[in-house]
Amino acid sequence: MSVKYVPVQWNPNKYVYDAVLLASVVLYIFVFLELGTAAADVTQPINGAIVRMRAFGSCAFLMLSVILAIGPLARLDRRFLPLLYNRRHFGVMTFAVALTHAVYVLGWYFAFSPTDPLVALLTANTAYGQVLGFPFEVLGIAALLVLAILAATSHDFWLSFLSPPLWKALHLLIYPAYAAAVAHVALGYLQDATNPAFALLFGGAVLTVGALHLAAWLRAPAEPTTADDWVMAGDAGDIPDGRAIVVRISPTERAAVFRNGRTLSAVSNACAHQNGPLGEGRIVYGCITCPWHGFQYRPEDGCSPAPFTEKVPTYDLKLEGRTVLVRRTAHPPGTRVEPTPLPEDVA
Amino acid sequence: MNDAGDRSEPFFIGWAKAPTGLRPFLIGVGLCLVVLFGGVGFIAAATQADPGSGRGGRGETAIGVLTYDPYPLLYVTESERYPTGHTLLLSGNAKFGVQDRASALDGRLVQVSGGPVARGDLDMLRLRNGPDGLSLVEGAPATPEVPEPVPLGRWRLTGEICDGQCYGGAMRPGTGLAHRACANLCLIGGVPPVFVSTQAVAGEEFLLLADAEGGPVTDAVLDHVAMLVDVEGEVERRGDLLVFRIDPASLQVAP
């Protein structure tokens, strides 16, 4: 969106978002270290380093669970979309918390020995054939590595440079990473936690994440495809002013047909920034506005207004009676297509 | 396919002011998040398991006879803290054993000094580095006799293999699977492995592990550390310490 890249893009909404996040994390760590641990029923105090690794580890896991819940929540209830808006800051913060956990583990469990800590981490337990007693540390390392890659590629530069589909594919690694983190906790701390409260918290978090994804998947409508040159989009009268209907062009490609006053225009449903669903956005100040990060495009040519330079592909439209048809072949991004006037009988 | 919701639905644009209709919802979500994090943090911390009664101390000295196999032990003859005839497990500082320093002193009268760890009947001394921690007592009149091992029969026991130092209280908790790699690292470094039986044998819950011939057994037990296992072997009493000479092939995870 910016004409020139800056290190971190902030605006009033992001300040609020980050402040709430930071407050939650600081509160978690403080409550865990100072209040919760003091309330634990112990004969001798638990080592400070172990309490800290537990605090940061569990906090990172909770953050990751919340992050993964945001996507399906926003699909189930659009009011959650603002949480998606700044999710990348959330992810970077999660990486920082998880890294702190790892540093404590390395500096305590794997220090003070004749072996180099990193070598010790990978050689102390090699029972890969066991389920009980599995070297669960490697699962944590794998998850942390993915978090590192995702955090390091969260700048808008990477979206543009890798292209949104490749960036998204890379960031889908968060799913296997979460599975690895779940197994990391399940085969590690969960095995030792004698109080059922932890199992309930942990099980509650992971099953909620799983159930939300299942629910969002079930809600996704089935989409028919045809091989025709022109794809039927729907009835022109069904499009409210300033809104769109989305039509599937191919398994990977969708177009959004927007109504702008008395005319119709079709653009790619995938925003140039992060492939956000433009068709779920609106026309604001005469521009199609993405519901994810607010990127804007003119309906008639798919170009962002100056000084911005983003472009999306456009499509030819035609009407058969009131039925809107979209041509399967997209124009290159930013190609002007004359808007199609609405039929007279549409209010 | 139109998923855009009804017309009155507020539309959030990141760079613009949040729509008024959406603000109460977003404030609610923010508050929920803060409460969730505070609540989970408290419950997760307050329900941590008890790491046990093991604890460390500082600066103890003892004189006694050192034996090398299976792991360095001291039969105390003179000490302020320990009674005469008490058997002490010896390890180095942190995740080091004292095998290198003890190998030349098998059966000799030595002076040891270091930090004690103690849990129930388990006593271990973490020796200082160098001769400060372990040295031959020069000019001793005669080396006292080490008590002969007393066989107590062949047993099948269920329990956890721990590193004696962490279990004793050098690390709290020093047991369990989350601590497994750390325990292995201690054992590889030369710290004596201890079998913590779920039921006492001859009044003792802690047994020093050895192989069937009475030698060190570390490499054979590494894959069974930190979990409940069944294992068979000969139990024998040395001083006031039980030694469990296991048959590593009989090790299996307790069902």
Added chain:
Amino acid sequence: MVATLLQIAEVYLWIGAAVAAVFLLWGIDRVEPNAAGAFVFRPLLIPGILLIWPLVLWRWWVLTRGETGVRRHRPPRRVQHAVAIVLALAIPVILMGALLVRQNRPLERPAVLLAPPAAAPAAEGEAGQ
């Protein structure tokens, strides 16, 4: 083995550092118009280049040759659906599996005397309690 692995990782990161230097000082201006005149954000890209430099080199090459625009608007939606479902199914499996193998403590098992000592004081042999 592990030492070799760590060495390979180190070499990988060093190559990444070289790629980062060349790309940030020279290549980025040729493939990313928005980076022109923007320098403060560049150090922020270093960790990413260190981690995924093979991908960086490949994209650099693709962008230099020119990329058709429509491809950038085809998100991997099917893959996302698939991995989301796999995750939703894997979670209960992992959780249940871990709870099944879990050894619930305290677990009390009798100490079993298999054979009394050959010539031992009988009192000690009985002492399993």
